[in-house]
Amino acid sequence: MRIVHTVADLRQHLRPFRHPAVVPTMGNLHAGHLALVQAAKPLGDVTVATIFVNRLQFGPNEDFDTYPRTLQADCAQLEAAGCDLLFAPSEAELYPQPQAFTVQPDPVLAGMLEGQHRPGFFQGVCTVVLKLLACTQARYALFGKKDYQQLLIIRHMVRQFALPVDIIGQNTCRDADGLAMSSRNGYLSPQQRKQAALLWHTLNTCAQAVRAGGTHFAELENQALQTLRDAGWMPDYVAIRRQSDLQAPQIGVPLVVLGAARLGSTRLIDNLEI
Numbered sequence: 001m002r003i004v005h006t007v008a009d010l011r012q013h014l015r016p017f018r019h020p021a022v023v024p025t026m027g028n029l030h031a032g033h034l035a036l037v038q039a040a041k042p043l044g045d046v047t048v049a050t051i052f053v054n055r056l057q058f059g060p061n062e063d064f065d066t067y068p069r070t071l072q073a074d075c076a077q078l079e080a081a082g083c084d085l086l087f088a089p090s091e092a093e094l095y096p097q098p099q100a101f102t103v104q105p106d107p108v109l110a111g112m113l114e115g116q117h118r119p120g121f122f123q124g125v126c127t128v129v130l131k132l133l134a135c136t137q138a139r140y141a142l143f144g145k146k147d148y149q150q151l152l153i154i155r156h157m158v159r160q161f162a163l164p165v166d167i168i169g170q171n172t173c174r175d176a177d178g179l180a181m182s183s184r185n186g187y188l189s190p191q192q193r194k195q196a197a198l199l200w201h202t203l204n205t206c207a208q209a210v211r212a213g214g215t216h217f218a219e220l221e222n223q224a225l226q227t228l229r230d231a232g233w234m235p236d237y238v239a240i241r242r243q244s245d246l247q248a249p250q251i252g253v254p255l256v257v258l259g260a261a262r263l264g265s266t267r268l269i270d271n272l273e274i
Helices: 007-014 031-040 071-080 121-136 148-160 183-187 190-195 198-211 217-230
Strands: 002-004 020-025 046-051 085-087 140-144 166-170 234-242 255-263 266-273
Touching (some): 002 007, 007 085, 020 031, 020 121, 031 140, 031 166, 085 121, 121 148, 148 166, 198 234, 217 234
Parallel strands (some): 020 046
Antiparallel strands (some): 234 255
């Protein structure tokens, strides 16, 4: 596996290839990231991972400074997974000037759920993803479905800018107890880790109720929120929405239940398609 740190070196190494398959990450990799790399391999003629902790998507009181940076271990895992090329730029390399040009996502998609609780998050995500797609000249880009709203917004961004890249979502990888794999799971104490799967179980209970014919969506959401509060969590939202656009649910169309909640100081998100 080649490791490059500059855009110039990246483009030089990619020159012989026509269809890069790219997995953008912020590092501190887990099995979910590696599953994306393995899914990318049969798609393109070169498999590229990126590692960049993107300041633009962190709020002023979020964990940019403390976000785990584990480049050496990440490199070993990527090489073992069969990655061909890693692009790991510095902040000065990717943002040599203050990023005055940014991508403003559609507020109809980005102003709810995560966007409501993390103002500016999707603007930062879209800006860095657009830049990484340009740097890597990606033909395919793979993202996990754990960040469901993010995946939907990126798909819409790519479609509206007519970018020549297919955005491919992969199912969430989970631990044996159902907890969605996340780099932030490392923040959990051992006791919190034992409790962390409750978010998935709560969303699953909600999803099962809908599959069984439940249509009182607001009542199901409130029950889920109360389950989390009773267990000592601080939920931001539990929402049943349409898969296609995350708008209000309708009977007879594919739905998804999404949730975000804090367990101690750690904020976890998850979702289940219905």
